[in-house]
Amino acid sequence: MLEINGLTKIYGTTRAVDDLTLHIQPGEIYGFIGHNGAGKTTTLKSVAGILPFDEGQILINGRSIREQPLECKRDMAYIPDNPDLYEFMTGIRFLNFVADIYRVPAEIRTGRIGELADVFEIRENLAQPIGSYSHGMKQKLAVISAWLHDPKLILMDEPFVGLDPKASHTLKQMMREMCDKGGAIFFSTHVLEVAEKLCDKVAIIRSGKLIRAGTMEEVKGDESLEAVFLELEE
Amino acid sequence: MLSVLLKKQFLEMNQNLFRNRKTGKLRSRGGTVGFLILFCVLFLFIAAAFYGYADILCDALVSQGKAWLYFAMMGLMALFIGIVGSVFNTYAGLYKAKDTEMLLAMPVAPSSIITSRMLGVYVMSLLFTGIIWVPVTVRYIAAGASGTGIVFPILLLFILPLLVTVLTCLLGWVVAQVANRVSNKNVATVAAALAFLAVYYVVYFRLNSFLTSVVQNSESVAAAMKSWGYPLYRLGLAASGDVVSMVLTTLVTVGLFVLVCWIMSRSFLRLSLGGRQAKAAVYREKPLRAAGVNRALLGREWKRFTGSPIYFLNCGLGAIFLIAAAVAAVVKSDVVRMVADNIGNLVPGADGLAPLVVLTVICLFTGLNMITAPSISLEGKGISLIRSMPVSSRQVLAAKEKLHVLFNMAPAALCAVVCCIVAGADVLSILLVVLAVLAFNCVIAAVGLMLDLKRPNLTWTNEATPVKQNLSIVLVMMIEFILSAAILVGGWLLCRILGLRLTLLLIAVLLGAVFLLLQSWIDRRGTALFESLS
Numbered sequence: 001m002l003e004i005n006g007l008t009k010i011y012g013t014t015r016a017v018d019d020l021t022l023h024i025q026p027g028e029i030y031g032f033i034g035h036n037g038a039g040k041t042t043t044l045k046s047v048a049g050i051l052p053f054d055e056g057q058i059l060i061n062g063r064s065i066r067e068q069p070l071e072c073k074r075d076m077a078y079i080p081d082n083p084d085l086y087e088f089m090t091g092i093r094f095l096n097f098v099a100d101i102y103r104v105p106a107e108i109r110t111g112r113i114g115e116l117a118d119v120f121e122i123r124e125n126l127a128q129p130i131g132s133y134s135h136g137m138k139q140k141l142a143v144i145s146a147w148l149h150d151p152k153l154i155l156m157d158e159p160f161v162g163l164d165p166k167a168s169h170t171l172k173q174m175m176r177e178m179c180d181k182g183g184a185i186f187f188s189t190h191v192l193e194v195a196e197k198l199c200d201k202v203a204i205i206r207s208g209k210l211i212r213a214g215t216m217e218e219v220k221g222d223e224s225l226e227a228v229f230l231e232l233e234e
Numbered sequence: 235m236l237s238v239l240l241k242k243q244f245l246e247m248n249q250n251l252f253r254n255r256k257t258g259k260l261r262s263r264g265g266t267v268g269f270l271i272l273f274c275v276l277f278l279f280i281a282a283a284f285y286g287y288a289d290i291l292c293d294a295l296v297s298q299g300k301a302w303l304y305f306a307m308m309g310l311m312a313l314f315i316g317i318v319g320s321v322f323n324t325y326a327g328l329y330k331a332k333d334t335e336m337l338l339a340m341p342v343a344p345s346s347i348i349t350s351r352m353l354g355v356y357v358m359s360l361l362f363t364g365i366i367w368v369p370v371t372v373r374y375i376a377a378g379a380s381g382t383g384i385v386f387p388i389l390l391l392f393i394l395p396l397l398v399t400v401l402t403c404l405l406g407w408v409v410a411q412v413a414n415r416v417s418n419k420n421v422a423t424v425a426a427a428l429a430f431l432a433v434y435y436v437v438y439f440r441l442n443s444f445l446t447s448v449v450q451n452s453e454s455v456a457a458a459m460k461s462w463g464y465p466l467y468r469l470g471l472a473a474s475g476d477v478v479s480m481v482l483t484t485l486v487t488v489g490l491f492v493l494v495c496w497i498m499s500r501s502f503l504r505l506s507l508g509g510r511q512a513k514a515a516v517y518r519e520k521p522l523r524a525a526g527v528n529r530a531l532l533g534r535e536w537k538r539f540t541g542s543p544i545y546f547l548n549c550g551l552g553a554i555f556l557i558a559a560a561v562a563a564v565v566k567s568d569v570v571r572m573v574a575d576n577i578g579n580l581v582p583g584a585d586g587l588a589p590l591v592v593l594t595v596i597c598l599f600t601g602l603n604m605i606t607a608p609s610i611s612l613e614g615k616g617i618s619l620i621r622s623m624p625v626s627s628r629q630v631l632a633a634k635e636k637l638h639v640l641f642n643m644a645p646a647a648l649c650a651v652v653c654c655i656v657a658g659a660d661v662l663s664i665l666l667v668v669l670a671v672l673a674f675n676c677v678i679a680a681v682g683l684m685l686d687l688k689r690p691n692l693t694w695t696n697e698a699t700p701v702k703q704n705l706s707i708v709l710v711m712m713i714e715f716i717l718s719a720a721i722l723v724g725g726w727l728l729c730r731i732l733g734l735r736l737t738l739l740l741i742a743v744l745l746g747a748v749f750l751l752l753q754s755w756i757d758r759r760g761t762a763l764f765e766s767l768s
Contacts, residue, residue, distance in 0.1 A: 078618075100526070
């Protein structure tokens, strides 16, 4: 589903991501953890086709994000760490805009938006401007927009920040269901308990370099993920 | 506590004067001096214009023993300018300041917060009223005033802004009440701003004739002022040296200020933190209409443009001027026709060149619409969102240009056709003018986009920053003026050789060629620059 081979991104003289290689298979929830400034967001933005990178290759379903960006982007969705959505739009207009961009058929979009809005309990708020939403509501809207076109791969940067416990629980369920149907999820988080319970595989990055990756059992062994992470960070 | 808040308030003002807002660095000594000189020159320039207005009234009224009427009329003008100048800033400054919640969380009384902010408004009012009152006082002293006739106008320089503060704060309070109750704040803000602008222009354009008629009918104006505008009558008397009126004016103004402080501190919490009194719209499901990618992107740009009063009012007013110009051309068709017929008498060798003048004027108006100039910067931190979607950079940029061209096209073409018909132009000339106007429109769209691609500011926290403090907008305005002047002068010279129609055709072709060159840059370098933003 997602192949990152030798990804390197340089800012000035700093190697923000240094020769990173990761492969994510269909059906996998892949956690990405690391300290602040480790290179998680840079990696996710590179995969999403937002940031140009200096070396390496990123393939989504066998297609290069560099050479076929639009085709790759149609297959995936990206939820940024801060939901900077279009505050001048209402929630429903924003979702309709996203549906237009991803070419979601008109006959199914209304129903799908309604279902997802009900799941996250924001149906009534959809007619209001996004500028009036709380951080949590914006995050819920970002999640709905990501699921709207039924992507094969979802990239998420700290997706649980701002969500209430119920919405967090719902999101975890949706992530599992999507991967059970053959999709894949690659997400960053600082909440190691969530990563430990939810992820099939996990990668730990430090100062741009991948320091450990594999199935949850391979990475943490008999210890907790937190203990392993802190050990590796020292 | 109030002194601490005032210190913060003035530090903030100071920052704006002596710090570069973009870099956050202190201006160099040269930069600060240059900034102050520029400020003083601007102040003097505007004050000189008001000295001219004062001059119309002063000698005539003082010689009739109606110095009070001189001050009453000019005081009215100072109040008007003071209010127009600061009413919208007042609303934002009093109720929408970003530190409200932080200050309320501290052991600070709401009344101290509102009073400190009102004193901030007072300083702004001092500036706006001073720009009129200083030349008014100078002109009066020059007319031979003495004693209290000199002292009282100087004292009123500081008292009058207090009255402006009272009135603007009350208006700001009304705006806040309305803003909290209407569901579509943007439409309300745009409507209010346009209404203020209309009143401002009506007053501005009629000021000379109004002042002249005041001099000619001073007896009846004075009588009306005494009966209908008694406070202004007292203000005029105070400024002209009457002790009782001075005491009365001072006491009433200070009393009003205290009363307004009290009223506003009582509703401050509700108005600054409320904002949810308007009934929130509830979503009712109905089939959504699907659109193609390009149309969806255009819709996004349209919503951004019309959803932001500050963007719309700063970059879209030209369209309103164009429509107003078309209406004015019809209403004053006899005057337009007369000027068009006699243009050769005004400018030698310009016979029959009215369509060229029409083209220049429309270019000037249409150039006031600079929709693309801040459009990249306005993406702000949310630029990652559109960059993560399956749309090409070319499509995103094209939507921005399309909005500019489509928004301007109809009013510009309408104005061109109406003005040309009124000026008596033939059909072919009208078509060529329309063609040239549209080409000019495309050039301005491309120039604005190009400049903002080269100098985007994506890190703003207030939408006013990319719209009001954007070098791209200043440069587009300069280019627009230069280009319009070149069209007029170059066209006038070329007409002597090629004739009007060929000249208009050549202008349209040249503008079209410039547009294609700019477009080619946008397609190659522009898209690459856009893709480097995140």
